[in-house]
Amino acid sequence: MAVVVMKFGGTSVANIERIRNVARHVKREADAGNSVAVVVSAMAGTTNQLVEWVREASAMHDAREYDAVVASGEQVTAGLLAIVLQGIGIPARSWQGWQIPISTNQAHGAARIEAIDGSEIKSRFADGEVAVITGFQGREPQRNRIATLGRGGSDTSAVAIAIALDAEVCDIYTDVDGIYTTDPRVVPKARRLSKIAYEEMLEMASLGSKVLQTRSVELAMVHGMRTRVLSSFAEPESIQPVRAGMKDNTVGTIVCDEDEIVEAQVVSGIAYAKDEAKVTILGVADKPGVAATVFGPLAAANIDVDMIVQNLSSDGKRTDMTFTVEATQLDKALAVLEGARDDIRYRELNSSADVVKVSVIGIGMRSHAGVAAKMFEALAEKSINILAITTSEIKISVLIHSEYAELAVRTLHSVYGLDGD
Amino acid sequence: MAVVVMKFGGTSVANIERIRNVARHVKREADAGNSVAVVVSAMAGTTNQLVEWVREASAMHDAREYDAVVASGEQVTAGLLAIVLQGIGIPARSWQGWQIPISTNQAHGAARIEAIDGSEIKSRFADGEVAVITGFQGREPQRNRIATLGRGGSDTSAVAIAIALDAEVCDIYTDVDGIYTTDPRVVPKARRLSKIAYEEMLEMASLGSKVLQTRSVELAMVHGMRTRVLSSFAEPESIQPVRAGMKDNTVGTIVCDEDEIVEAQVVSGIAYAKDEAKVTILGVADKPGVAATVFGPLAAANIDVDMIVQNLSSDGKRTDMTFTVEATQLDKALAVLEGARDDIRYRELNSSADVVKVSVIGIGMRSHAGVAAKMFEALAEKSINILAITTSEIKISVLIHSEYAELAVRTLHSVYGLDGD
Numbered sequence: 001m002a003v004v005v006m007k008f009g010g011t012s013v014a015n016i017e018r019i020r021n022v023a024r025h026v027k028r029e030a031d032a033g034n035s036v037a038v039v040v041s042a043m044a045g046t047t048n049q050l051v052e053w054v055r056e057a058s059a060m061h062d063a064r065e066y067d068a069v070v071a072s073g074e075q076v077t078a079g080l081l082a083i084v085l086q087g088i089g090i091p092a093r094s095w096q097g098w099q100i101p102i103s104t105n106q107a108h109g110a111a112r113i114e115a116i117d118g119s120e121i122k123s124r125f126a127d128g129e130v131a132v133i134t135g136f137q138g139r140e141p142q143r144n145r146i147a148t149l150g151r152g153g154s155d156t157s158a159v160a161i162a163i164a165l166d167a168e169v170c171d172i173y174t175d176v177d178g179i180y181t182t183d184p185r186v187v188p189k190a191r192r193l194s195k196i197a198y199e200e201m202l203e204m205a206s207l208g209s210k211v212l213q214t215r216s217v218e219l220a221m222v223h224g225m226r227t228r229v230l231s232s233f234a235e236p237e238s239i240q241p242v243r244a245g246m247k248d249n250t251v252g253t254i255v256c257d258e259d260e261i262v263e264a265q266v267v268s269g270i271a272y273a274k275d276e277a278k279v280t281i282l283g284v285a286d287k288p289g290v291a292a293t294v295f296g297p298l299a300a301a302n303i304d305v306d307m308i309v310q311n312l313s314s315d316g317k318r319t320d321m322t323f324t325v326e327a328t329q330l331d332k333a334l335a336v337l338e339g340a341r342d343d344i345r346y347r348e349l350n351s352s353a354d355v356v357k358v359s360v361i362g363i364g365m366r367s368h369a370g371v372a373a374k375m376f377e378a379l380a381e382k383s384i385n386i387l388a389i390t391t392s393e394i395k396i397s398v399l400i401h402s403e404y405a406e407l408a409v410r411t412l413h414s415v416y417g418l419d420g421d
Numbered sequence: 422m423a424v425v426v427m428k429f430g431g432t433s434v435a436n437i438e439r440i441r442n443v444a445r446h447v448k449r450e451a452d453a454g455n456s457v458a459v460v461v462s463a464m465a466g467t468t469n470q471l472v473e474w475v476r477e478a479s480a481m482h483d484a485r486e487y488d489a490v491v492a493s494g495e496q497v498t499a500g501l502l503a504i505v506l507q508g509i510g511i512p513a514r515s516w517q518g519w520q521i522p523i524s525t526n527q528a529h530g531a532a533r534i535e536a537i538d539g540s541e542i543k544s545r546f547a548d549g550e551v552a553v554i555t556g557f558q559g560r561e562p563q564r565n566r567i568a569t570l571g572r573g574g575s576d577t578s579a580v581a582i583a584i585a586l587d588a589e590v591c592d593i594y595t596d597v598d599g600i601y602t603t604d605p606r607v608v609p610k611a612r613r614l615s616k617i618a619y620e621e622m623l624e625m626a627s628l629g630s631k632v633l634q635t636r637s638v639e640l641a642m643v644h645g646m647r648t649r650v651l652s653s654f655a656e657p658e659s660i661q662p663v664r665a666g667m668k669d670n671t672v673g674t675i676v677c678d679e680d681e682i683v684e685a686q687v688v689s690g691i692a693y694a695k696d697e698a699k700v701t702i703l704g705v706a707d708k709p710g711v712a713a714t715v716f717g718p719l720a721a722a723n724i725d726v727d728m729i730v731q732n733l734s735s736d737g738k739r740t741d742m743t744f745t746v747e748a749t750q751l752d753k754a755l756a757v758l759e760g761a762r763d764d765i766r767y768r769e770l771n772s773s774a775d776v777v778k779v780s781v782i783g784i785g786m787r788s789h790a791g792v793a794a795k796m797f798e799a800l801a802e803k804s805i806n807i808l809a810i811t812t813s814e815i816k817i818s819v820l821i822h823s824e825y826a827e828l829a830v831r832t833l834h835s836v837y838g839l840d841g842d
Contacts, residue, residue: 016477056437057501058508069500072493079490087479
């Protein structure tokens with residue numbers, strides 16, 4: 001017997017029929033003798049409608065009222081799932097964030113969970129009662145108001161609740177059946193990973209693999225909460241119930257500590273992100289302090305800069321700088337740089353949104369040399385020009401022209417031995 | 422300056438445009454220096470959708486979960502109205518029942534309010550903050566769960582909150598502009614009443630004039646809370662703001678203590694109810710205890726019996742009984758009576774849903790004789806046969822064939838001098 005937290009997103013609870021399907025997943029775990037807490041999102045479309053009403057009400061809305069409105073969606077789902085569970089003979093009750101309580105800080109709309117009192121829910125596990133919990137929200141205790149965690153926050157709710165309840169695993173049910181070595185739409189030979197390390201998942205998530213919210217993975221990593229991604233559309237009875245101490249995994253992908261991954265690949269996956277734009281500043285002075293004149297104003301305008309390349313100057317006086325920003329922030333970035341032209345004193349400013357960042361990710365890189373060289377060679381062989389490079393301990397990213405995106409991903413997937421049958 | 426409670430129903434907050442109109446009503450009161458608490462229902466249609474989902478989830482649903490689901494509708498409206506108010510420069514915050522708290526008993530789905538802590542809201546009045554409160558719901562403290570008051574419960578919420586806040590008046594904004602002497606669709610000469618006594622309103626409300634929920638009027642009567650019915654669709658700026666001690670009334674209808682109604686009419690209004698059905702039991706024994714054999718089983722089956730007429734027996738042995746039940750309960754009542762035939766020992770059972778109850782209502786009746794006689798004469802003159810009669814201190818009701826309903830109402834409206842110009 002184990003404590004299991006199961007989280008279901010909006011498409012998994014989009015209507016009563018799908019909620020009945022969710023109930024069958026819960027029944028499987030309850031029937032196996034597990035203690036179950038279910039975390040639910042709002043029915044698909046609901047949150048968008050609520051957000052639309054809020055925007056229509058006022059462009060400059062109070063974040064606390066926004067939270068009061070949008071938090072209602074999960075409350076509906078939680079009550080409905082509790083009713084469906086009771087209807088098939090499983091004792092259940094719904095819990096809203098303020099009832100548990102799940103305490104948050106005051107950052108309404110993007111609140112962080114500060115504490116969860118799991119005692120009452122745990123004591124009801126003894127009676128076989130399933131807890132159905134509203135995701136995405138908690139209570140800010142100073143003002144006694146509902147605070148939401150931001151879009152996608154239900155993943156974070158689920159992991160935090162799993163930690164508070166000492167769960168065996170936090171199962172995140174989604175519309176995909178796991179984490180793949182790369183996007184299967186680009187590379188049909190992409191394989192589902194049985195396990196992936198927290199650090200790798202963080203790199204995957206922040207690079208556009210939108211299966212798990214980044215914050216939830218960070219939280220899981222800090223507390224060592226094993227988090228599994230699996231499909232809610234799978235036949236509920238086809239999945240093995242969770243067992244205490246279970247280390248093997250037949251469905252989905254478990255995000256876990258790297259120690260649990262016995263034979264780690266050097267590279268676990270290839271990610272790509274199309275939402276970057278490149279900015280190049282030509283002819284700036286090649287002297288100390290020039291970077292500050294460029295990146296200071298951008299930081300002040302809340303523009304995140306990602307990859308930075310400063311070319312070697314040919315004459316020791318003038319040089320060029322290239323960096324990337326989010327494509328949605330490109331216009332703003334250009335405006336800031338034009339405004340700061342007198343301080344930076346550059347000759348020319350140009351930009352392109354026609355770029356893509358491709359990354360190879362793997363904890364095995366730490367102990368293997370030559371991973372980067374292999375990447376550069378493979379790309380050179382296909383005549384793909386590298387515009388910028390960044391690296392971390394477990395990741396190498398290159399910026400290339402968008403037209404080569406698929407070719408690059410496919411090539412690297414093959415080069416690092418990730419192709420399945 | 423006064424404390425004002427304003428309640429807006431579902432059609433008055435059906436979309437953002439209407440919510441903006443509500444905000445203008447609130448602004449009028451706030452601009453006049455009044456302290457304002459607004460009580461809102463769910464947007465029209467929302468509660469029906471939520472109830473439908475609950476029914477689809479399970480026919481036998483847990484009332485606590487039903488409450489958790491359906492209470493979400495008012496939470497959305499309260500947040501949206503607070504946002505719209507802030508957008509036009511009026512400090513406002515939304516309050517859910519559990520935040521105030523509004524404490525209820527454990528009768529989920531039909532809970533009664535037991536206590537309201539108005540202290541925090543009152544203290545914020547000093548800063549000019551408008552309180553926007555979810556109607557229809559509170560918190561059941563033992564289990565810390567949301568409890569709803571039943572359909573139409575927002576009127577009761579508003580009156581209870583007005584009492585807790587020592588409000589000058591509880592203004593109920595609806596889609597009609599007040600209480601009329603009778604249904605204007607039947608009698609075009611019907612007049613809007615400027616004032617009506619609580620007792621009269623109770624008789625009007627329970628007789629099918631569905632403007633105010635009966636429980637809210639009872640509550641207002643017990644606590645002497647003046648309650649005004651007025652139209653939310655009136656031009657907000659055309660209405661005079663509330664003033665402390667204001668006794669005159671230019672819009673809507675004030676439901677108040679009869680002492681406040683200086684020149685009470687003998688009859689204030691004519692009500693009719695079409696949802697009654699008549700049951701006649703022929704040839705029952707004319708002896709003590711027979712009524713118990715009839716009405717005992719009906720009471721046990723939760724069937725409310727309204728008008729009862731027992732004919733004089735011609736031979737002292739056998740008699741006939743006539744009574745009315747709600748038309749929706751007729752089939753059930755007949756089944757109960759057929760099941761109890763051996764105990765009651767009647768000759769024949771027949772029924773008709775083709776009847777209507779017409780009532781004349783007025784606190785002035787108490788001090789005027791001959792009101793009933795005038796009614797019977799007027800109906801006789803039109804050859805309208807009376808099937809049953811009931812009377813109370815301030816009401817006389819007759820049961821007649823439905824085909825005479827409009828004629829009877831029109832005749833009585835005229836006879837008692839209620840016709841306007």
